[in-house]
Amino acid sequence: MIDGHEPTRWGRLSLRGLTSGLLATLLATSLALLSEDLGPASGVAIFMLAVTITAVIGGLWGGLFAAVLASLILPVIEQPDFAIRFDEPRDIVAAVVFLAIAVVVGLVVGNAADERDRAARREREARLLAYLSSKLLSGDLPDRVLDDFVQALMEPFGLASCVVQVTLDGQVIEARAVAEDLSGGGPTEVVPVVTADIPLGTLVAERPFGQRPFVRDERFLLEASTRQAAVALDRARLEVRARLAQLDAETNQLRAAMFSSVTHDLRTPLASIKAGVTSLLDTGVHHDEAQQHELLTTVLEETDRLNRLVGNILDLARIRAGALIPRRVPTAIDEVAEAVVARLRPRLTLWQVKAELLLPPDLPEVPADPVQIDQVMTNLLENAARHSPSGGTVRLRVAREEGSIRVRVSDEGPGIPREEHEKVFEAFYRGKENPESSGSGLGLAISKAIVTAHGGRIWVEETTGGGTAVVFDIPLEEAVVL
Amino acid sequence: MRVLVVDDEPQIRRALRTSLEAHGYEVLAVATGEEGVVGAAEQRPDLVLLDLGLPDLDGTEVIRRIRGFSEVPVIVLSVRESQSDKVAALDAGADDYVTKPFGMEELLARTRAALRRVGGDEPAQPTLVFGDLEIDLPRRLVTREDEALHLTPTEYSLLEALVTNPGKLLTHQWLLRRVWGQGYGTETTYLRTYVRALRRKLGDDASAPALIVTEPGVGYRWIGESG
Numbered sequence: 001m002i003d004g005h006e007p008t009r010w011g012r013l014s015l016r017g018l019t020s021g022l023l024a025t026l027l028a029t030s031l032a033l034l035s036e037d038l039g040p041a042s043g044v045a046i047f048m049l050a051v052t053i054t055a056v057i058g059g060l061w062g063g064l065f066a067a068v069l070a071s072l073i074l075p076v077i078e079q080p081d082f083a084i085r086f087d088e089p090r091d092i093v094a095a096v097v098f099l100a101i102a103v104v105v106g107l108v109v110g111n112a113a114d115e116r117d118r119a120a121r122r123e124r125e126a127r128l129l130a131y132l133s134s135k136l137l138s139g140d141l142p143d144r145v146l147d148d149f150v151q152a153l154m155e156p157f158g159l160a161s162c163v164v165q166v167t168l169d170g171q172v173i174e175a176r177a178v179a180e181d182l183s184g185g186g187p188t189e190v191v192p193v194v195t196a197d198i199p200l201g202t203l204v205a206e207r208p209f210g211q212r213p214f215v216r217d218e219r220f221l222l223e224a225s226t227r228q229a230a231v232a233l234d235r236a237r238l239e240v241r242a243r244l245a246q247l248d249a250e251t252n253q254l255r256a257a258m259f260s261s262v263t264h265d266l267r268t269p270l271a272s273i274k275a276g277v278t279s280l281l282d283t284g285v286h287h288d289e290a291q292q293h294e295l296l297t298t299v300l301e302e303t304d305r306l307n308r309l310v311g312n313i314l315d316l317a318r319i320r321a322g323a324l325i326p327r328r329v330p331t332a333i334d335e336v337a338e339a340v341v342a343r344l345r346p347r348l349t350l351w352q353v354k355a356e357l358l359l360p361p362d363l364p365e366v367p368a369d370p371v372q373i374d375q376v377m378t379n380l381l382e383n384a385a386r387h388s389p390s391g392g393t394v395r396l397r398v399a400r401e402e403g404s405i406r407v408r409v410s411d412e413g414p415g416i417p418r419e420e421h422e423k424v425f426e427a428f429y430r431g432k433e434n435p436e437s438s439g440s441g442l443g444l445a446i447s448k449a450i451v452t453a454h455g456g457r458i459w460v461e462e463t464t465g466g467g468t469a470v471v472f473d474i475p476l477e478e479a480v481v482l
Numbered sequence: 483m484r485v486l487v488v489d490d491e492p493q494i495r496r497a498l499r500t501s502l503e504a505h506g507y508e509v510l511a512v513a514t515g516e517e518g519v520v521g522a523a524e525q526r527p528d529l530v531l532l533d534l535g536l537p538d539l540d541g542t543e544v545i546r547r548i549r550g551f552s553e554v555p556v557i558v559l560s561v562r563e564s565q566s567d568k569v570a571a572l573d574a575g576a577d578d579y580v581t582k583p584f585g586m587e588e589l590l591a592r593t594r595a596a597l598r599r600v601g602g603d604e605p606a607q608p609t610l611v612f613g614d615l616e617i618d619l620p621r622r623l624v625t626r627e628d629e630a631l632h633l634t635p636t637e638y639s640l641l642e643a644l645v646t647n648p649g650k651l652l653t654h655q656w657l658l659r660r661v662w663g664q665g666y667g668t669e670t671t672y673l674r675t676y677v678r679a680l681r682r683k684l685g686d687d688a689s690a691p692a693l694i695v696t697e698p699g700v701g702y703r704w705i706g707e708s709g
Contacts, residue, residue: 300585303583329670332674335688335696335698336698338689338696339698345689345690357689373698374698374699
């Protein structure tokens, strides 16, 4: 606890100074009486010692008090019959000289003691403020700043509870620290939280019941700490704003990329559909059955493509809006893999790509969203098939790793250049080799977002045959994802 | 056969009406959930096609109200986004779902399967045959390539639940309650283990299924072709 001294150089006589002065003088008197035969010089020395000790313990005023007390007692016990007799000038001079010396000693030692106390106190205050500033300026979010702040005040101020409530950008944030083993109801201090003359809220610090009230020093320190917290809050708030602005800029950039890509990708299938349907509706032209079938098949394929694209764009929008939250249930990844292969088999057959599924027995379940994992595997398998040569094989392998389940989807395609391994997970990224590929450039970005939301990792590997493998891990234990 | 279409999109209503009528169904089309419930009660359709995203009533609520007075098969039409809505709709009593956009072929197949289940055109058979698989329901005997399969009682109950609801998507919760009992509903691990064992005994490959299809996160569907 911080000492309750007033900050003035000339403090007042404290209870401690008074008691220590009385006790020391009493002790000195008894000692002087017991060692009577040692002569007057030793009596003076003993009392001087008492004054010095009192000044060390009780500070300046304690020392002075002891000096006056001693100068009154000393002449008395010097007399064999303990009578007060100031009739002899010799005695008066001796008493005055003693008092003067004692006062000087008391002053010097007491001042030094006060100085020492003040230094210790200043060091404690400096340490608290330094701790606060390092803690508060660490660039945390406002609510975390406040949590640290109230926690940091508890012990130095000997609080039973500390609550701070502020309003930042219209949002109320509250932080609270409570000492479990102390009950409140003691002296309470309310400090406004103000930054640049704008009131943000209030801090309420409460001591345990029956504790001494806050003194001026403590109030000053509490106010200084609170100002520091206010500055940190302001900083954190500006940082959040800056982050939002950056996100906004990124969103705008993405929007621009999305706009150009989407315009092209949406128009292309729409054009095919419209062309197909208008020629079928054209009464002036006769299409034989094979031609009709051909046109309608195109319409159907392009509709599917459009549907996939719209689905992907919606997913991406959901990811950007932070709405892609996995609904985790115990999920058998191998079962999902089987279902995905079963569902895609007709399309793979159409593309003349074989699918190979490798599943070890007894795979544990993982906490995952089966629908989202299904989506990732569907994306990866479709990608692999799309980049496979006719007659090629795509392989989906599920394996248990240390702490996770690993899924690997590989193809026998031309592979991805090493420098593009990271970029393929960016939205709207298309390989340099094949910029007009039929994919939307979104599948891998969405897959990455889903895997990341599960606390997992996704990356690209080269296969021994020169093809590409996309690999992802889903942790066996539910990980906290921020 | 009368089909009640409940969808707020006029284009979808028109497309469904045209296609269904071309296949010989009589079509009643309404745009709101309230009208849907009233239509199901007054018109007594043989099947309901219900869009989940109606403006007035939650689709699940519509199913619940219809189930209050009728066991008419309900097929839910929904967009891909609302996976949990689908499960909720199935658990509320829907028979199946079709994801928008859908192919008419798929919708018609589901419609036929749902109508068949309510015993429209086929009398209940004591023995079901799916290729080389034979299931004698009264005797609880299962043979494959004329050889008896040794199923545990739980495996048999599971198989029975599936084959007596051909084509229907059975949710995890429904299967657990049906096979294990009312107190169950979330123990999907049991279910998965038994489905796997059953598949092995029936010789069905989950990645190229001919009998049991997995719908991840939703449930299972029996797709074995009769005969």
